[in-house]
Amino acid sequence: MRSGHRGAGVALGVLLLAVFALAAEPAWAQETARQYGDFPLIGSRAAIWVAAQLHLFFAAFVLGVPMFAVVAEAIGIFNKEERYDKLAKEFTRLLLVSYSATAIWGAVLVFGLVTLYPGVWSYLAEIFDVSMWVYVGIFFFESFTLYLYYYGWDHWKAGRAKWFHWGLGILLNVWGTLVMFIANSWLTYMMSPPAEVTPDTAPAMVQFWSAFANATWMPINIHRLIANVVFGGAIVGAYAAYRFLMARTDEERAHYDWMGYIGNLVAISALIVLPFAGYWLGREIYEFNQQMGITMMGGFMSWLWIVQAFLIGVLFLAGNYYLWVGMGRIPGAERFTPYTKYMLVVLVLGVMVWATPHTMIANRDEISAMGGQFHPFLGVLGVMSAKNTAVNLMILTTFLSFLLYRRANKEPVVGWARQGTVIQGAVFAIAALIVVFYGVYGYFVPAIVRIGFSVYQVLAVLGTIVAVIAIDIAMMRGATSRGAIRWGQMPARSQYALFILAVTFTWLMGLMGFARSGIRQHWHVFEVMRDTSQWAATPALGYASVVISACVLIFLGLVGFIFWVGGLAEKPIISSTGAGPGPGPQPVAGD
Amino acid sequence: MLMQNLKILLVVLGTLGLYTWVANAIPQIESEVPTELAFGADVAPEELVRAGEELYAGAGQCTSCHGLGTRAPNLLTDHEGEGTIGQRCGGRVPGEDCKTYLHRSMIEPAAYLVQGFGPIMPDQRINLSNNQIWALVAFLQDQGGQVTVTGADLASEAPSPAAAPAPAAPASTSLDPLELLRSNACLGCHLLGDEGVQLGPPLSGIGARVTADYIRESILDPAAGVSEGYESVQGLMPPIFGQSLTAAQLEAIVRFLAEQR
Numbered sequence: 001m002r003s004g005h006r007g008a009g010v011a012l013g014v015l016l017l018a019v020f021a022l023a024a025e026p027a028w029a030q031e032t033a034r035q036y037g038d039f040p041l042i043g044s045r046a047a048i049w050v051a052a053q054l055h056l057f058f059a060a061f062v063l064g065v066p067m068f069a070v071v072a073e074a075i076g077i078f079n080k081e082e083r084y085d086k087l088a089k090e091f092t093r094l095l096l097v098s099y100s101a102t103a104i105w106g107a108v109l110v111f112g113l114v115t116l117y118p119g120v121w122s123y124l125a126e127i128f129d130v131s132m133w134v135y136v137g138i139f140f141f142e143s144f145t146l147y148l149y150y151y152g153w154d155h156w157k158a159g160r161a162k163w164f165h166w167g168l169g170i171l172l173n174v175w176g177t178l179v180m181f182i183a184n185s186w187l188t189y190m191m192s193p194p195a196e197v198t199p200d201t202a203p204a205m206v207q208f209w210s211a212f213a214n215a216t217w218m219p220i221n222i223h224r225l226i227a228n229v230v231f232g233g234a235i236v237g238a239y240a241a242y243r244f245l246m247a248r249t250d251e252e253r254a255h256y257d258w259m260g261y262i263g264n265l266v267a268i269s270a271l272i273v274l275p276f277a278g279y280w281l282g283r284e285i286y287e288f289n290q291q292m293g294i295t296m297m298g299g300f301m302s303w304l305w306i307v308q309a310f311l312i313g314v315l316f317l318a319g320n321y322y323l324w325v326g327m328g329r330i331p332g333a334e335r336f337t338p339y340t341k342y343m344l345v346v347l348v349l350g351v352m353v354w355a356t357p358h359t360m361i362a363n364r365d366e367i368s369a370m371g372g373q374f375h376p377f378l379g380v381l382g383v384m385s386a387k388n389t390a391v392n393l394m395i396l397t398t399f400l401s402f403l404l405y406r407r408a409n410k411e412p413v414v415g416w417a418r419q420g421t422v423i424q425g426a427v428f429a430i431a432a433l434i435v436v437f438y439g440v441y442g443y444f445v446p447a448i449v450r451i452g453f454s455v456y457q458v459l460a461v462l463g464t465i466v467a468v469i470a471i472d473i474a475m476m477r478g479a480t481s482r483g484a485i486r487w488g489q490m491p492a493r494s495q496y497a498l499f500i501l502a503v504t505f506t507w508l509m510g511l512m513g514f515a516r517s518g519i520r521q522h523w524h525v526f527e528v529m530r531d532t533s534q535w536a537a538t539p540a541l542g543y544a545s546v547v548i549s550a551c552v553l554i555f556l557g558l559v560g561f562i563f564w565v566g567g568l569a570e571k572p573i574i575s576s577t578g579a580g581p582g583p584g585p586q587p588v589a590g591d
Numbered sequence: 592m593l594m595q596n597l598k599i600l601l602v603v604l605g606t607l608g609l610y611t612w613v614a615n616a617i618p619q620i621e622s623e624v625p626t627e628l629a630f631g632a633d634v635a636p637e638e639l640v641r642a643g644e645e646l647y648a649g650a651g652q653c654t655s656c657h658g659l660g661t662r663a664p665n666l667l668t669d670h671e672g673e674g675t676i677g678q679r680c681g682g683r684v685p686g687e688d689c690k691t692y693l694h695r696s697m698i699e700p701a702a703y704l705v706q707g708f709g710p711i712m713p714d715q716r717i718n719l720s721n722n723q724i725w726a727l728v729a730f731l732q733d734q735g736g737q738v739t740v741t742g743a744d745l746a747s748e749a750p751s752p753a754a755a756p757a758p759a760a761p762a763s764t765s766l767d768p769l770e771l772l773r774s775n776a777c778l779g780c781h782l783l784g785d786e787g788v789q790l791g792p793p794l795s796g797i798g799a800r801v802t803a804d805y806i807r808e809s810i811l812d813p814a815a816g817v818s819e820g821y822e823s824v825q826g827l828m829p830p831i832f833g834q835s836l837t838a839a840q841l842e843a844i845v846r847f848l849a850e851q852r
Contacts, residue, residue: 245595290711294662299655300620307614496602503606522624527717531624538622545614549607556603 035119036533044116045535046547051112053510053551054558055105057231060224060509061559062102063176064232065095066146068266070169077162085157087259088169092150094239097566099146101558103139117533120524126203127211128186135182142175177225184220185212190525191516192216192288197528215288219281220516226277229270231505237263238502239563241495244488254488260498261326267501268319268402272395272465276458285519292526296519304515304541306357309387311508313351316394318497318504320347323401325494331483333408346397353390356382388454389439392461396431399465403472410479420475424468431464506555510548518544625650628722632742636729639740643730646723653727656711663712664705667734677736690739693728702776710780721745764837768847771840775832783851791828792818796851803849810841 039047069091076085113121125132149168156165192215197206240260247253286293295301324340327333356378380386403424414420438453445453520526522536530536628642647653656663666676673679680689684703687695695702697719700712715724722745729740765771772778772794778786783794797806808815813828832841 242599245599246592289713290709291713294655294711295622295652298662299652300622303617303620306617307610310613311610496598499599499602500606503603504610507607507610518622521622536624540619540621541617542615542619545611549611552607553603 035117037116037118039112039116043535044533048109048112048116049547050551050554051105051109053513053548054555055102055109056513057506057509057551057555058098058102058105059180060228060231061235062095062098063180064228064230065091065236066169066172066176067229068232069095070166070173072262073166073169077166083258087262089150089153090259091236092146092153093566094236094563096146096150097562098559099143101562117524120529123203123525123529124186124189127189127206127208130208131182131185131212135179138175138179138182142172142179145172145175180224180228181217181221184224185214185217187517188217188220189214191292191520192285193525193528197525199528199530201528216281216284219277219284223274223277223281226270226274227509230267230274231509233263233266233268233270234502234505235263235559237267237498239263239559241498242560242563244490244495245492247488250488257329257487257490260495264319264322264498264501265402267505268315268398271315271319272398275391279454289526292519295521296515300538300540301515301518303357304511306355307541307545308508308511309351309355311504311511313347313355314504315501315508316347316351316398318500320344320398320401322494322497322501323405325491325497327405327408328491329486329489330405330408331486332411333405336404336408339404340401343397343401347394350390350394350397353381353386354394356386383443384454385439385442385450388442388457389435392435392457393432395461396428396435396464399461399468400428403468406472407476409482409485410476411482412475412479414475414477417475420471424471427464427467427471431460434460503552503556506552507548510551511544514544514548622652623650625719625723627720628726630722630742630745632746634742634745636733636738636740639726639729640733640738642723643726643728643733646719646727647730651715651719651723651727663708666731670705675735676731677734680731680736688739689732689736690728690744693731694724694744697724697727701780704780766839766843768843771836771844772847775835780828792821794848794851798849799852803845806848807841807845810836810844 036044038044042050069088072084072088072091076082076088145168149165149172152165152168156162189211194207194210194214197211237260240256240263244253244256244260247256282293282297285296297305320343327336412420435457438456442450442453518538521538522531523529524531625646630638653666657666664670668675670676670679673682676693677689680692683692692703696712697715700714701710704710715727719727725740725745728744729738732738732740765774772781772783777794780791781794801809811833836844
């Protein structure tokens with residue numbers, strides 16, 4: 001308890017300092033001609049970059065976790081399964097101990113902006129001052145709602161009080177979402193200021209709502225909402241993996257095995273939806289400014305998407321690997337084992353196609369070496385027709401892994417089980433055919449028609465997920481069990497897959513942050529406020545990767561420390577009275 | 592426990608190291624900031640060409656689109672059998688020499704759209720200075736043509752896009768709607784019969800689809816609404832025709848288009 005109060009005090013103290021900075025800075029900035037400060041050794045750009053990225057890592061975690069904590073609590077309430085309630089509480093404990101770190105890095109970012117980029121800060125503060133005060137107010141509400149939610153868990157645990165408690169969880173999400181939406185307006189304004197704002201427009205003349213609800217604001221909001229869930233799930237998975245590897249009892253191991261599974265399920269499920277939000281954001285960027293879109297996809301950042309494809313390939317492979325290894329602890333799963341090698345082949349081929357470069361900037365020598373603008377062989381695979389086909393087949397394959405995992409120990413009892421399985425297989429096959437058909441057809445139509453094909457491919461995959469799950473739920477009603485899942489009987493190597501997932505998600509988030517911010521190039525506010533500092537150039541990906549890796553390392557180190565400290569002061573949620581993952585055989589030690 | 596922690600640390604560091612290595616193994620392209628160019632009145636063409644070449648491949652980011660053959664016409668190589676840009680620029684617009692054509696293409700990129708390409712090029716005055724734009728013109732002229740940019744051109748600064756005043760007086764007194772549609776570059780984005788480019792809604796049959804009032808409003812205030820299916824080109828049509836056309840010219844165009852059924 002004491003550590004929680006101390007964390008609360010730190011968070012609020014830091015917040016007050018930041019509020020002071022918010023209030024006092026604009027007038028000060030206007031009185032000075034200094035536009036830029038200097039940061040020793042790494043320079044102002046890297047200093048702000050690290051502060052912003054670390055704030056975003058922690059913020060994404062504390063915004064993502066409440067979403068699935070509330071869902072887990074609801075499952076506990078509706079299904080009357082206490083294990084989900086305890087899981088939700090453990091999620092929230094991680095949230096509580098990370099909260100002050102979020103505020104601290106937020107304050108570091110604000111102070112960094114005030115001291116290193118006073119001109120930019122003054123400009124933004126003059127436009128967004130009201131929203132900054134509202135932000136602070138909502139942050140207070142969010143903090144106190146979190147304290148009530150966590151510390152009131154055991155107090156409001158039954159009857160109508162439990163519903164009140166669950167309502168607090170919902171409210172926590174509402175506050176968190178509002179806070180994020182407000183902050184997103186500031187950064188998206190820098191990317192996509194309204195058309196009427198020019199370099200000659202004084203900040204006082206910028207219409208607040210038009211600046212706030214700018215072209216990329218809502219797409220970023222939605223993309224971040226989903227990405228936060230992905231990120232939260234991945235970090236929770238890594239936490240559970242660590243606790244699993246360090247567990248001293250079978251019961252503890254069983255609990256953290258289950259928790260790791262839930263974290264991975266949350267992360268991968270939300271990841272499948274994330275590309276659609278990404279498409280929307282990309283489209284809005286193109287509509288806002290074609291040149292910005294081209295810079296992002298085909299300009300100096302074009303290689304970034306190859307690195308992204310590589311990372312997402314790792315995510316797909318590690319996520320599926322975790323599931324396949326996990327099937328070893330499920331009685332009956334062995335009948336599906338022969339299929340995993342085929343799924344692996346699809347995934348590997350998919351990654352290879354997706355990571356094939358296409359329209360790269362090349363100099364004359366490189367063009368002549370290739371014999372043309374595109375590589376004679378790879379150029380065929382590097383186009384969107386091939387890439388969209390590859391990624392949709394990878395999503396279908398991953399969904400199939402989940403389905404097999406879900407069905408592994410179940411034996412349907414409904415009379416139409418065989419027909420149901422055949423229909424599910426047919427739905428999969430039809431979806432794969434649609435995806436491949438439009439992928440091939442895309443080579444024979446103009447680009448403007450081809451772009452529309454990706455919608456059909458995506459709809460085929462989403463339709464399959466919905467239809468197959470619906471059939472499965474109906475078919476597995478009352479199903480008998482081939483034996484309970486042996487939670488805890490999981491090889492250690494599976495847990496390292498969870499670490500790789502967490503590191504990769506975190507790195508990917510850093511990479512996408514670089515892409516989003518970097519497409520402004522040498523503009524603080526795109527085509528409105530030019531960056532005239534010595535750090536105005538946007539660095540190449542190699543330098544960016546070093547900064548991103550440093551941020552990820554600092555983040556994971558701090559998270560590890562914070563969770564460890566939090567664990568010292570808390571009563572264990574897993575006790576000898578039994579809060580394991582549920583009924584079934586006693587957990588067995590893993591290897 | 593120590594070994595377990597070490598293993599975890601190794602997995603984390605190994606994963607980070609792999610990603611950092613991959614990102615460093617690919618070509619490293621930095622987005623440069625265009626540096627200001629200072630030229631004397633007697634600047635040599637070679638000096639301009641050299642500066643333009645650096646901008647073309649670097650901070651000007653021209654190669655993001657030109658040269659891929661998909662987003663914008665090739666400039667350094669042949670396009671549609673017309674030769675390199677220096678060879679073809681003089682014949683693109685009747686009565687307009689190569690230098691004027693290239694310079695206008697930089698500061699009003701939508702003025703002359705090459706058939707088959709969209710209006711995606713930004714006004715270069717947003718990113719580049721007057722000297723930088725002229726250096727690029729010189730470099731492009733040098734691609735198969737003769738460089739005619741001089742120090743006098745550099746001294747004649749084009750107005751910044753933000754400061755560019757609205758057209759003060761109509762350029763033409765004609766009341767012929769077809770001539771007005773052509774001279775105001777309407778057919779650079781709209782298709783009328785076999786003439787024009789279909790970027791925006793076609794003008795053929797427009798009278799059967801919308802009223803004369805709607806046409807008038809769309810000309811005077813293009814942002815007032817957007818035709819279904821053309822959301823992606825919203826904002827391209829300049830809101831200048833209220834100033835650049837006389838009332839009689841506007842009404843002539845409106846009447847003419849309303850009759851296109």
